[in-house]
Amino acid sequence: MSRPTLAVWKFASCDGCQLSLLDCEDELLAVCGAIELASFAEATSHVAPGPYDLSLVEGSITTPHDALRIKEIRAQSKTLVTIGACATSGGLQALRNTRDHAAMLASVYARPDYLETLATSTAIADHVPVDFELRGCPIDKHQLLEVVSAFLHGRKPNVQRHSTCLECKMRGTVCVMVAKGQPCLGPVTHAGCNALCPTYARGCFGCFGPSDAARPVPMADRLIALGTARPVVERLFETFNVAAPAFREGAARARGDAPPKDHE
Amino acid sequence: MTRTINVEVLARVEGEGALTLVLDGEEVVDARLRLFEPPRLFEAMMQGRACTEAPDLTARICGICPVAYQMSACHAVEDALGVTVGGELRELRRLLYCGEWIESHVLHMVMLHAPDFFRVPDVTALAALHPERVRGALQVKKAGNAIVAALGGREIHPINVKVGGFYRAPRRAELVALLPDLRAALDEAEQLLDWTSTFAFPEFARDYELVSLRHPSEYPMNEGRLVSTKGLDIDVREFREYLREEQVPHSTALHAQIVGRGSYQCGPLARFVQNFDRLSSRAAAAAARVGLDPSCRNPFRMLLVRGVETIYALGEAIRVIEAYVPPTPAAVPLPMRAGVGHAVTEAPRGILYHRYELDDAGLVTHAQITPPTSQNQRGIEEDLRAMGPTLAKLSLEDATRHAEHAIRNYDPCISCSTHFLTLTIEQRRA
Numbered sequence: 001m002s003r004p005t006l007a008v009w010k011f012a013s014c015d016g017c018q019l020s021l022l023d024c025e026d027e028l029l030a031v032c033g034a035i036e037l038a039s040f041a042e043a044t045s046h047v048a049p050g051p052y053d054l055s056l057v058e059g060s061i062t063t064p065h066d067a068l069r070i071k072e073i074r075a076q077s078k079t080l081v082t083i084g085a086c087a088t089s090g091g092l093q094a095l096r097n098t099r100d101h102a103a104m105l106a107s108v109y110a111r112p113d114y115l116e117t118l119a120t121s122t123a124i125a126d127h128v129p130v131d132f133e134l135r136g137c138p139i140d141k142h143q144l145l146e147v148v149s150a151f152l153h154g155r156k157p158n159v160q161r162h163s164t165c166l167e168c169k170m171r172g173t174v175c176v177m178v179a180k181g182q183p184c185l186g187p188v189t190h191a192g193c194n195a196l197c198p199t200y201a202r203g204c205f206g207c208f209g210p211s212d213a214a215r216p217v218p219m220a221d222r223l224i225a226l227g228t229a230r231p232v233v234e235r236l237f238e239t240f241n242v243a244a245p246a247f248r249e250g251a252a253r254a255r256g257d258a259p260p261k262d263h264e
Numbered sequence: 265m266t267r268t269i270n271v272e273v274l275a276r277v278e279g280e281g282a283l284t285l286v287l288d289g290e291e292v293v294d295a296r297l298r299l300f301e302p303p304r305l306f307e308a309m310m311q312g313r314a315c316t317e318a319p320d321l322t323a324r325i326c327g328i329c330p331v332a333y334q335m336s337a338c339h340a341v342e343d344a345l346g347v348t349v350g351g352e353l354r355e356l357r358r359l360l361y362c363g364e365w366i367e368s369h370v371l372h373m374v375m376l377h378a379p380d381f382f383r384v385p386d387v388t389a390l391a392a393l394h395p396e397r398v399r400g401a402l403q404v405k406k407a408g409n410a411i412v413a414a415l416g417g418r419e420i421h422p423i424n425v426k427v428g429g430f431y432r433a434p435r436r437a438e439l440v441a442l443l444p445d446l447r448a449a450l451d452e453a454e455q456l457l458d459w460t461s462t463f464a465f466p467e468f469a470r471d472y473e474l475v476s477l478r479h480p481s482e483y484p485m486n487e488g489r490l491v492s493t494k495g496l497d498i499d500v501r502e503f504r505e506y507l508r509e510e511q512v513p514h515s516t517a518l519h520a521q522i523v524g525r526g527s528y529q530c531g532p533l534a535r536f537v538q539n540f541d542r543l544s545s546r547a548a549a550a551a552a553r554v555g556l557d558p559s560c561r562n563p564f565r566m567l568l569v570r571g572v573e574t575i576y577a578l579g580e581a582i583r584v585i586e587a588y589v590p591p592t593p594a595a596v597p598l599p600m601r602a603g604v605g606h607a608v609t610e611a612p613r614g615i616l617y618h619r620y621e622l623d624d625a626g627l628v629t630h631a632q633i634t635p636p637t638s639q640n641q642r643g644i645e646e647d648l649r650a651m652g653p654t655l656a657k658l659s660l661e662d663a664t665r666h667a668e669h670a671i672r673n674y675d676p677c678i679s680c681s682t683h684f685l686t687l688t689i690e691q692r693r694a
Contacts, residue, residue, distance in 0.1 A: 011302070012301070012302040012304055013327075014324050014325060014326050014327040014330075015326065015327040015328055015677075016324075016326075016327020016328070016330070016420040016421060017327065018327075019327045019328060019420060020420060022371060022375060023367075023409060023419055023420070025402040025403070025405055025406040025409070026402075026406070028387075028402070029388065029391055029398075029399075029402075032388040037386065037388070042376075043375065043386055043387070044385045044386030044388075045379070045385045045386065045668075046385035046386060046389075062302040062303075062304070063302050066302065091304075091324075092304075092309065092321065092324050093304040093305065093309070095309045096305060096308075096309075099308075103308075104305045104308035104309075105303070105305065105308075107305075107307065107308045107311070108303065108305050108307050108308050109303070115303060117302060117303060121304075137324065137421060138327060138418075138420040138421050193418075196417050196418060196423055197417070197423050197431075199417075200417050200423060200424045200431045200432045201431045201432040201594075202423065202424075202426075202431040202432075205320065205423075207421070232314070235313065235314065235317065239317075239320070239321065240324065
């Protein structure tokens, strides 16, 4: 029986999430024994034609060409999983969505006319149906291995959707917000990193994006009540998951704006 | 007769780009390395952000060398704020950089570049031929990643780096726990270098201007003057006066050159050639054993230089950890003020320049980031032009393979240069 085929695709991103696979030093050769790397430009010059059993997609859609390319990849993929903040929410580069894109281009490039880009950076799920989204900036390699092995065994990935705050409590770390008054997005951030930052004496900065049932408005209010300046709270919500609806809501609250219209 | 090769994807590089080569007989009449990674506009995104956010935000330019971005960002912001970080905190930064050099160099040597020498598509095929060497190399890579994870919190986009130092200084026991694997990795790295020295390196050399940092007493990582093999010797604050970027139509990366002189190369070869006397005795002995000395100008042999630097970085990491006493506090205070700050640090692929202008609240009003790959892009094109006679003698398949191999010498990080490689060779023959 032939091995299932894996394809890895890159859109606008830093390469870090696909690198997570190459960082599995102990597991990489076993993984490559269980699947066929059918297309993974960073790792192999071997390219097999589709269709592919599993596609991992990294990065966000920022060019007209990429908006077409993702549709072709979807058509060639039995299962499509997005990996990382860029693919699941548009990434840090989605900061352009609320700024003057032409002015941003002109500030970096002398000849913006040489470039073909969209005024927005958007998640893959805004363009095609996605079977599973793995969060993180970057993703956690153990979660990635879980998703790939769940796929190989035809089961649902065991990936928790609760908050980083709960992970932190389970880990027994002293709360940086309660004990030290540090701003922390743990209560509204998706689990997956095992509440890493508080173990390094810093508050969570939301790199896994919003958790299920996140309540960004009380979060913003609490941070402001703790004495965090409003622009600091706004910037805290506006990093790698700036375009995630719940984080947009938190940022809007910090600014004192009405909540974004497209979010219930 | 005209022949054209289209390779849709240049594999085993970080990020996305393309190459067009037009050959007329033995002459390459056009060489264009196109980096068409979608522009993410980091310099524009930095405007209006707090300077203290620079290490976390600019790390996202590159998942392969985030530590380099964090180091250049920290040093440039500290320069603007008039802050100096010394002592044990400075040593910890050096340790973190050692971790990234090790994991990035071994990733490139074994997973991205070595398959070229065996005409195999990837590391898994290579592992079928040389299982012990590949397993050993993965252990070295893992030891590098373990440093970044212990000190930085995680391998990719570490969370413990801040302007002024660290959020939390590791306990001595946390670092000492790394020592057994680092010592074992040092022996593996020696074997890895000896194995790679048996590879068939194509003969090629050019009269490069090689640019790197030079420090009074150390093999350069975070600090030094910017020097070249053709007489450049400047303070990093003068970077923009001597090294200029320009935009070219075929690439989203900006091309760099030395004002009045043309292209230059940075990276492991430039560091090695100009800082050979700053290597540890063990790394220098390893270089001598495999026939590397500062006269080397063959970019194919950069694979070996990475091996020597890996041995150096492992030894340096062991030195820092053995002498480590946790610093208190873990970061120096940051008095906010308006100013301009510059920094150049040695990313695994070469010099990485950051420059920030800050207002009096410490918000970024202007940012410039010049990564190593955009500095090397022009020289890579010149290498390919110079390879015309060699390429003309090869079959189109082998010429394509050779050109891709030559590009990989530089371990181009196209994500960094803020870009996908498709290779096109057009052959014009009478």
